[in-house]
Amino acid sequence: xxxxxxxxxxxxxxxxxxxxxxxxxxxxxxxxxxxxxxxxxxxxxxxxxxxxxxxxxxxxxxxxxxxxxxxxxxxxxxxxxxxxxxxxxxxxxxxxxxxxxxxxxxxxxxxxxxxxxxxxxxxxxxxxxxxxxxxxxxxxxxxxxxxxxxxxxxxxxxxxxxxxxxxxxxxxxxxxxxxxxxxxxxxxxxxxxxxxxxxxxxxxxxxxxxxxxxxxxxxxxxxxxxxxxxxxxxxxxxxxxxxxxxxxxxxxxxxxxxxxxxxxxxxxxxxxxxxxxxxxxxxxxxxxxxxxxxxxxxxxxxxxxxxxxxxxxxxxxxxxxxxxxxxxxxxxxxxxxxxxxxxxxxxxxxxxxxxxxxxxxxxxxxxxxxxxxxxxxxxxxxxxxxxxxxxxxxxxxxxxxxxxxxxxxxxxxxxxxxxxxxxxxxxxxxxxxxxxxxxxxxxxxxxxxxxxxxxxxxxxxxxxxxxxxxxxxxxxxxxxxxxxxxxxxxxxxxxxxxxxxxxxxxxxxxxxxxxxxxxxxxxxxxxxxxxxxxxxxxxxxxxxxxxxxxxxxxxxxxxxxxxxxxxxxxxxxxxxxxxxxxxxxxxxxxxxxxxxxxxxxxxxxxxxxxxxxxxxxxxxxxxxxxxxxxxxxxxxxxxxxxxxxxxxxxxxxxxxxxxxxxxxxxxxxxxxxxxxxxxxxxxxxxxxxxxxxxxxxxxxxxxxxxxxxxxxxxxxxxxxxxxxxxxxxxxxxxxxxxxxxxxxxxxxxxxxxxxxxxxxxxxxxxxxxxxx
Amino acid sequence: xxxxxxxxxxxxxxxxxxxxxxxxxxxxxxxxxxxxxxxxxxxxxxxxxxxxxxxxxxxxxxxxxxxxxxxxxxxxxxxxxxxxxxxxxxxxxxxxxxxxxxxxxxxxxxxxxxxxxxxxxxxxxxxxxxxxxxxxxxxxxxxxxxxxxxxxxxxxxxxxxx
Numbered sequence: 001x002x003x004x005x006x007x008x009x010x011x012x013x014x015x016x017x018x019x020x021x022x023x024x025x026x027x028x029x030x031x032x033x034x035x036x037x038x039x040x041x042x043x044x045x046x047x048x049x050x051x052x053x054x055x056x057x058x059x060x061x062x063x064x065x066x067x068x069x070x071x072x073x074x075x076x077x078x079x080x081x082x083x084x085x086x087x088x089x090x091x092x093x094x095x096x097x098x099x100x101x102x103x104x105x106x107x108x109x110x111x112x113x114x115x116x117x118x119x120x121x122x123x124x125x126x127x128x129x130x131x132x133x134x135x136x137x138x139x140x141x142x143x144x145x146x147x148x149x150x151x152x153x154x155x156x157x158x159x160x161x162x163x164x165x166x167x168x169x170x171x172x173x174x175x176x177x178x179x180x181x182x183x184x185x186x187x188x189x190x191x192x193x194x195x196x197x198x199x200x201x202x203x204x205x206x207x208x209x210x211x212x213x214x215x216x217x218x219x220x221x222x223x224x225x226x227x228x229x230x231x232x233x234x235x236x237x238x239x240x241x242x243x244x245x246x247x248x249x250x251x252x253x254x255x256x257x258x259x260x261x262x263x264x265x266x267x268x269x270x271x272x273x274x275x276x277x278x279x280x281x282x283x284x285x286x287x288x289x290x291x292x293x294x295x296x297x298x299x300x301x302x303x304x305x306x307x308x309x310x311x312x313x314x315x316x317x318x319x320x321x322x323x324x325x326x327x328x329x330x331x332x333x334x335x336x337x338x339x340x341x342x343x344x345x346x347x348x349x350x351x352x353x354x355x356x357x358x359x360x361x362x363x364x365x366x367x368x369x370x371x372x373x374x375x376x377x378x379x380x381x382x383x384x385x386x387x388x389x390x391x392x393x394x395x396x397x398x399x400x401x402x403x404x405x406x407x408x409x410x411x412x413x414x415x416x417x418x419x420x421x422x423x424x425x426x427x428x429x430x431x432x433x434x435x436x437x438x439x440x441x442x443x444x445x446x447x448x449x450x451x452x453x454x455x456x457x458x459x460x461x462x463x464x465x466x467x468x469x470x471x472x473x474x475x476x477x478x479x480x481x482x483x484x485x486x487x488x489x490x491x492x493x494x495x496x497x498x499x500x501x502x503x504x505x506x507x508x509x510x511x512x513x514x515x516x517x518x519x520x521x522x523x524x525x526x527x528x529x530x531x532x533x534x535x536x537x538x539x540x541x542x543x544x545x546x547x548x549x550x551x552x553x554x555x556x557x558x559x560x561x562x563x564x565x566x567x568x569x570x571x572x573x574x575x576x577x578x579x580x581x582x583x584x585x586x587x588x589x590x591x592x593x594x595x596x597x598x599x600x601x602x603x604x605x606x607x608x609x610x611x612x613x614x615x616x617x618x619x620x621x622x623x624x625x626x627x628x629x630x631x632x633x634x635x636x637x638x639x640x641x642x643x644x645x646x647x648x649x650x651x652x653x654x655x656x657x658x659x660x661x662x663x664x665x666x667x668x669x670x671x672x673x674x675x676x677x678x679x680x681x682x683x684x685x686x687x688x689x690x691x692x693x694x695x696x697x698x699x700x701x702x703x704x705x706x707x708x709x710x711x712x713x714x715x716x717x718x719x720x721x722x723x724x725x726x727x728x729x730x731x732x733x734x735x736x737x738x739x740x741x742x743x744x745x746x747x748x749x750x751x752x753x754x755x756x757x758x759x760x761x762x763x764x765x766x767x768x769x770x771x772x
Numbered sequence: 773x774x775x776x777x778x779x780x781x782x783x784x785x786x787x788x789x790x791x792x793x794x795x796x797x798x799x800x801x802x803x804x805x806x807x808x809x810x811x812x813x814x815x816x817x818x819x820x821x822x823x824x825x826x827x828x829x830x831x832x833x834x835x836x837x838x839x840x841x842x843x844x845x846x847x848x849x850x851x852x853x854x855x856x857x858x859x860x861x862x863x864x865x866x867x868x869x870x871x872x873x874x875x876x877x878x879x880x881x882x883x884x885x886x887x888x889x890x891x892x893x894x895x896x897x898x899x900x901x902x903x904x905x906x907x908x909x910x911x912x913x914x915x916x917x918x919x920x921x922x923x924x925x926x927x928x929x930x931x932x933x934x
Binding site: 614616628629632633636637641642645646648649650651652654 | 775776778810811812813814815816817820821823825829831834857897899913
């Protein structure tokens with residue numbers, strides 16, 4: 001009885017004592033689980049307790065029957081020797097553990113879906129306990145294993161703090177090691193460290209220069225315009241002073257402009273350069289990653305990592321950090337200057353600072369809420385627009401324009417309301433902040449003014465003071481928001497680094513060798529495959545074994561979802577089999593280099609994919625070095641030359657997004673030409689003819705027949721007639737091989753799956769009879 | 773029939789019949805065939821790989837290098853191709869003005885001066901990094917085989933269109 005320590009929870013005293021009295025000597029508790037739903041079906045505590053000899057189901061609140069209803073027995077006892085069956089069921093809202101006895105009675109305990117996981121384990125623990133007292137064992141459920149197996153939902157919770165992860169996130173934003181991440185972000189500046197250092201020095205200089213003008217103003221007042229009473233300076237000297245200070249001020253402004261421009265230029269250069277590095281690195285790593293990485297993520301999420309997230313990181317390196325430094329330095333610098341000039345006034349200047357900080361905080365939070373609502377409304381409006389415009393034929397067909405108008409109007413009105421709200425929030429922020437800052441100014445005037453009049457403070461110092469005061473308030477707002485900025489950068493960085501830190505699952509083994517020229521003997525040996533996200537009991541393919549000899553045509557037949565395409569993916573080594581192995585010419589695919597393997601396998605898919613570029617470039621995609629003659633030859637063999645030559649730009653015709661509109665059949669033939677040019681030793685045709693009309697299908701089939709000669713071909717097709725000539729048909733059902741043989745052999749099976757499929761298709765074909 | 777059939781230029785003669793069709797006479801074939809020429813790579817390799825198609829657009833064969841044809845055939849073929857693929861070379865750009873996303877090009881071409889309008893940048897296509905193909909609103913085409921060989925002023929003007 002090891003391994004179920006986690007399944008013995010601490011039983012509350014009143015229940016423990018109830019159980020204790022019924023136990024015999026030496027009897028030990030083996031399982032104690034609390035549930036969160038009572039026997040009456042409402043939330044509340046309940047217990048499932050198992051010992052070596054018996055099971056208890058306890059209902060802690062059982063006594064409190066409501067509305068005079070008879071209460072369920074608070075404690076149910078079942079000797080293990082009488083247990084005939086243990087079953088767990090999962091419903092839409094709750095789960096149920098059912099224990100059947102030899103007497104035909106059923107005891108049950110209900111639990112919410114939050115507890116599915118532990119009760120799933122409980123089943124096997126109880127089963128094991130029962131087996132010890134009843135050697136003949138238990139009755140199995142109606143032979144259907146799936147029914148009793150609970151599938152606990154994967155909970156998107158942070159393993160460290162238990163918070164539910166935000167939608168789309170794979171890491172807990174609260175547990176991110178922000179400092180570490182930021183350091184890693186900054187490392188991207190390292191190759192340019194001398195420039196980064198220069199820019200940092202410039203930042204310091206600019207901050208210092210920013211502090212100069214009020215100091216100069218002080219000199220201007222005290223030594224030229226209005227010297228304090230009692231100090232007499234001769235007039236010519238005062239004029240000279242005026243000129244000097246004006247010149248100095250001018251110098252400071254010019255210097256600030258020049259250095260500022262140089263600094264921006266430098267930052268811009270650094271930023272673009274670093275972003276380029278990150279983007280390239282992320283993209284190149286993405287190309288290395290296996291298909292399984294892409295299976296788990298949305299296209300949009302991957303794309304935004306390459307573009308948005310990298311630019312957020314860049315923004316931080318370039319301006320976020322610099323602003324932070326400038327603001328902090330300015331704040332400290334001015335604080336020191338103010339205090340040294342006049343401590344009392346300095347305190348007054350700083351008095352509104354906390355108010356400013358709090359105000360900014362509050363405003364940022366409120367506006368954040370409004371903005372979020374705004375984005376939701378905009379996307380909901382967009383979604384409504386997209387669906388009604390895309391469905392305009394249906395709207396008009398059912399004459400429902402007025403209804404769409406009403407719907408749109410209501411959504412549009414929601415947006416209006418949110419926008420009005422944001423306008424209202426915004427209009428208040430700046431005036432209020434302005435008022436608070438002005439309050440600081442008023443205080444200075446009220447307290448500093450009399451000081452000037454009394455001669456305790458020079459007019460110059462007073463002017464400098466007010467100047468510094470305004471500079472002091474500006475960084476406060478920015479610094480209060482620093483937390484948000486860091487959070488944003490950390491999240492973006494995490495998403496980018498997650499890509500970079502993912503190792504490709506399918507990669508060349510260290511001792512992998514080049515695949516020699518493939519002869520074409522392919523063997524699947526006891527192959528079982530399941531996706532990583534699947535439960536161990538599930539599978540996409542199970543125990544697949546068969547061999548294809550060189551030059552054979554193998555037809556893969558089965559319903560959609562039966563595993564045909566997965567089989568092809570394993571052959572291309574997009575994934576590795578979970579168990580068993582795939583061999584080509586006797587070599588395990590895991591022992592050869594990916595590139596050398598895939599170069600020799602051609603694929604033609606149902607939905608051919610053409611890249612933006614010319615027809616010629618698309619045909620030569622797998623072999624960019626192909627000569628023009630080879631390209632034409634391949635197109636001819638693929639029955640594509642004839643339509644290509646009719647384009648005004650011939651093989652130079654642009655295809656893809658902004659290029660010529662090619663029909664599905666035309667695209668398909670170009671993709672066949674691509675496969676031909678590659679001269680693959682093994683060819684995979686995945687529903688290559690199913691998306692085109694019958695006439696085109698013939699052209700394509702003709703092209704395919706030409707290509708298949710001398711190669712081992714795996715063909716997946718819905719239209720079974722195209723597989724008649726296959727050397728071997730592999731019929732798959734739910735991931736397992738159910739039949740294998742030639743067309744004739746399989747047809748000869750009276751109850752065969754293949755026979756049934758063929759019959760359905762011929763029946764369908766016969767319903768279309770053309771009268772003579 | 774499905775393989776590329778390269779015609780031996782020394783065994784091929786091209787003439788014109790009274791209706792204006794190109795007539796292909798091949799050594800060993802008793803009857804001349806009416807054909808029309810088509811370039812396989814009109815932009816990237818216009819002078820090679822000329823397909824000769826019948827009236828039903830079946831390909832008779834491909835002439836790799838028309839320069840190896842005997843002079844009269846060669847001239848005839850070149851004249852015809854020039855007409856089919858009328859593609860003036862832009863030699864100088866006087867101005868490109870843009871209004872509401874429509875560009876008005878004022879240019880000098882190998883076939884004389886021309887002013888035309890282009891709708892949007894999709895119609896200005898980079899065949900290679902330096903080779904530009906321009907299509908105007910009526911579907912006329914112009915090209916610049918190498919933008920780097922344009923004068924500095926024209927190149928400056930081009931910037932807005934790329």
